[in-house]
Amino acid sequence: MKILAINPGSTSTKLAIYEDGKQVWAGGAHHDLNEIAHFHQTIDQYEYRKEFIVKRLKDEGIAMDFDAVMGRGGLLCPLKGGVYAVNEKMKHDLLHTKHDHVCNLGAIIADEIAKECGCPAFIADPVVVDEFQLKARVSGVPGIKRESIFHALNQKAVARRYAKSIGKKYEELNLIVVHLGGGISVGAHRKGLVIDVNNALNGEGPISPERAGTVPSEALATLCFSGKYTLNEVKKMLHGKAGLAAYLGTSDMITIEEKAIEGKEPYKTLVAAMDYTVAKEIGAMFVALKGQCDAIILTGGIAYSDYCVADIKEQIEYLCKVVVLPGENEMESLAENAFGALTGELPVLTYTGVSCAEEIPGMAEA
Template sequence: MNKDKLLVINPGSTSTKVAVFKDELLLWTGTLTHSTGALKEFNNIIEQFQFRKKTIERAVLNKGYALEEFKAVVARGGLLKPISGGTYIVNDAMLQDLRNGTYGEHACNLGALIAKEIAGPLGINAYIVDPVVVDELEPLARLSGIPEVPRRSIFHALNQKAMARRYCRENNQRYEDVNLLVVHLGGGISVGAHKKGRVIDVTNALDGEGPFSPERAGGIPVVELLKYFIEHGKDLDGIRKRLIGQGGLVAYLNTNDAREVEDMIEKGNGEAALVYEAMAYQIAKEIGAYAAVLSGKIDGIIVTGGLAFSSRLTTWIKERVDFIAPVVLYPGEDEMTALVEGVLRVFNGTEEALVY
């Protein structure tokens, strides 16, 4: 049986995306939903490992694919130590950090574990590509103002780098030769300064930097924020939820769905219009700040992610930043294709597989 296919695995909190590719060609993709009842059987994320693995294998076999057809398994990377961008072979050191939750627990930690468990008996490699912990910050970017709290690089690395490479392909350029600003607009918003193939500074939206987003508060006046939480008796978990899950559009308009916000605007809701434009305003300010990181020498500004489908939002952003560089829209994100592209760059010799 020919080993000519790639199995792609992308675990989320309550579902797992799975795909089968033959080189760049997508043969099948599906989302395997895991019920709340099923997941309640497990005390933590790592305990879900065998359950999710068997669910994936069953789905693949039901679609008519034999595991022996795969030449590699590639998964979304998890919470690991800071590493440079690229395609990594899953090894024991990586698996140990993921099992132990050394750098945090998240469903994406399961990806490499499952990929390796499937790949091992088949005698093939398992890989991850550009995980969220990609860290290519320059030393200047790490200082925060408080030595005990350095800035960290946590962002939509997989999609940002994939869209930067797409831009380069379409413009006959090499990623390693250009300077780009890449803006990911999703539940969280990140802006990255890509200098000749490396993300030398980026918004750590997870920890509260940058513009507010559909679910996140973004940068807040610090002293007033502290006073608010002290007055309301919030503990760390309560603070985190307020900033990361209950901020932004949720806080102002009780929804994280931009389509609902646009519907409010169409119906004459002035507050919705103000809040939505304020989000665009803050995004544009962040782009301007990161233009300074690259000394204004920028080949293009790429706007991607789910919110990039909103012409109203992207028009507001473009009106404020297109004097910096041409703005290109790549709405949505295709993480499965991005994962495959990373492995294929290793297979065709464009890149070398990295070791964790």
């Protein structure tokens, strides 16, 4: 079986081909920022990105004889985790989503290429996977509901990989999975369902290289009404140009870590603060699992950092076993889900556009 995996990022498009579970080719490129700047919205990049992919495959002499095309999932209606066939409703919702993000292009491009190949197109575990327990939805402010937006693809794939390594099924374990990247998400996985996780898109949870994390609410409200900033400027303070990037002018963790190891300030203190908020969020998810946790898994790009991993582990390893599985693993995760769908190991679900997010009882009357 031959799988094409497509992962559009903010400034890059990653491509990979897998045959019978093994990667046989990987390609893609970083796009010219001046070219991308011409597009008003990321969804307008559709033709540009698709033409790049088709030309890249043609230049490499790769035959368009795929058994499936797997695209990175976008910001759809909240849905349960799993593999979804791309359908017209999904494409419509991606074209009209309230969240403008380049990941919305994944399914649309995958479907067009799949049609040319005569094969199915899938997405798997998009960032809007929502398996919250009801009490996790309450924010404390009527009219504001906590949303489940996180690194679901990597979190779920790493959890399954770990379960398989110890001869168990993902659905048999309770795990805390910590994705450490430009954004950080900490999820409580209870028997195959992520019952609570911080919103890693909008800045909730730990401080990260590019996210503010949870900030003092009254101070934020005062800042918003100070008249000094526009709505978009405030949003950038929370995600994008936030977190370590806001303090240091860079989100490059290699550089930041090097200076922290050397003891340079404010690098050392800021990295310590980030690690501390990650550890606190892990503690919160330990409570969400009622202390019944089989392992804490550290993953994502920052999990390659011995410095950060050691600092985080020191603060949490008394809770339960800590496992380090570094890397984003997005392309491999996409391929694994596609193979699972083709072999029948994983069911292929239908996207309906109906939110799976459970309503809080009595809120309509409040």
